[in-house]
Amino acid sequence: MITTFTENDLLRYLYGESTDNEKTSIENALVCDSELEAKYFDLKLDSSLLDGLLFDPADFTLDKIFSFSCNYQSGT
Amino acid sequence: MNNLSVSDSLLVSHYKNGSEEAFEELVARHKSRVFTTIYLIVKDKYVAEDLLQETFIKVIKTVKSGKYNEEGKFLPWVLRIAHNLAIDFFRKDKRYPTIVMEDGSGVFNTLAFAEDSVESVQIKQDTNALLKKLVQELPEVQKEVLIMRHYMQMSFQDIAESTNVSINTALGRMRYALINLRKKMQKLNIAYDHHFYRK
Numbered sequence: 001m002i003t004t005f006t007e008n009d010l011l012r013y014l015y016g017e018s019t020d021n022e023k024t025s026i027e028n029a030l031v032c033d034s035e036l037e038a039k040y041f042d043l044k045l046d047s048s049l050l051d052g053l054l055f056d057p058a059d060f061t062l063d064k065i066f067s068f069s070c071n072y073q074s075g076t
Numbered sequence: 077m078n079n080l081s082v083s084d085s086l087l088v089s090h091y092k093n094g095s096e097e098a099f100e101e102l103v104a105r106h107k108s109r110v111f112t113t114i115y116l117i118v119k120d121k122y123v124a125e126d127l128l129q130e131t132f133i134k135v136i137k138t139v140k141s142g143k144y145n146e147e148g149k150f151l152p153w154v155l156r157i158a159h160n161l162a163i164d165f166f167r168k169d170k171r172y173p174t175i176v177m178e179d180g181s182g183v184f185n186t187l188a189f190a191e192d193s194v195e196s197v198q199i200k201q202d203t204n205a206l207l208k209k210l211v212q213e214l215p216e217v218q219k220e221v222l223i224m225r226h227y228m229q230m231s232f233q234d235i236a237e238s239t240n241v242s243i244n245t246a247l248g249r250m251r252y253a254l255i256n257l258r259k260k261m262q263k264l265n266i267a268y269d270h271h272f273y274r275k
Contacts, residue, residue, distance in 0.1 A: 007251055008244060008248065015225060017231055017232060043251075043254060046254035047226070049257070050211075050226050053112065054109065054204075055108065055111055055112045055204065055208070056107065061128055064129055065103060065128075065136075066099070066100060068129075068133055069136045070096055072136055072137065074137070
């Protein structure tokens with residue numbers, strides 16, 4: 001039986017939200033269907049791009065947080 | 077304490093028992109994700125720094141007073157606090173007219189941090205800053221889903237419930253966000269620049 005998958009299905013798979021059955025079916029389909037595979041890799045590439053988009057707060061902000069934590073006592 | 081095999085849950089437990097080192101490890105693990113989530117919403121680095129502090133002050137107070145719910149996972153909980161503070165700020169901020177400088181920053185930040193102009197130039201040159209700009213140019217509903225799914229790690233079902241749309245709409249918005257981002261990158265001819273793939 002041929003199962004067709006939408007890009008929404010691929011997106012759920014990419015983010016680990018497919019059921020075990022769906023996951024197996026999609027993985028099988030990706031091997032056989034080069035068009036589907038291309039769509040999946042596009043989504044994966046876009047998503048990995050976002051992994052690189054991370055910013056770090058300034059050290060002085062972290063120092064203030066740690067200082068607050070050291071000095072804070074519950075109930076005070 | 078720099079051992080990734082120690083779970084967040086255990087670190088929270090150590091922190092409750094007085095280990096500031098455990099708290100520092102928790103912050104070190106999650107500061108970038110929490111900060112990025114806030115920054116992408118409020119679009120202002122200095123406001124994001126303030127809101128990050130507020131977020132962790134809430135965390136500190138909640139954990140130290142014994143009110144932290146052990147059933148939830150630490151990071152999603154912190155991200156929810158951060159997201160709510162950022163959205164509150166964003167809504168409040170929209171009530172007042174603001175003067176926005178050419179680079180998108182508020183005029184008061186420019187005045188207050190004028191000495192950081194060299195840093196600002198560096199930020200502009202940073203490829204991350206460009207990607208951030210592209211994300212911020214996305215339609216609001218697409219950006220919202222993208223932040224919730226990619227940075228806050230909410231499931232599509234949770235996003236659908238929290239934004240009052242069907243799961244297919246949430247998925248569609250995420251898909252269009254990624255497609256739009258790709259198109260913008262391609263337009264700028266930077267789609268496959270290796271600088272974007274830092275990991």
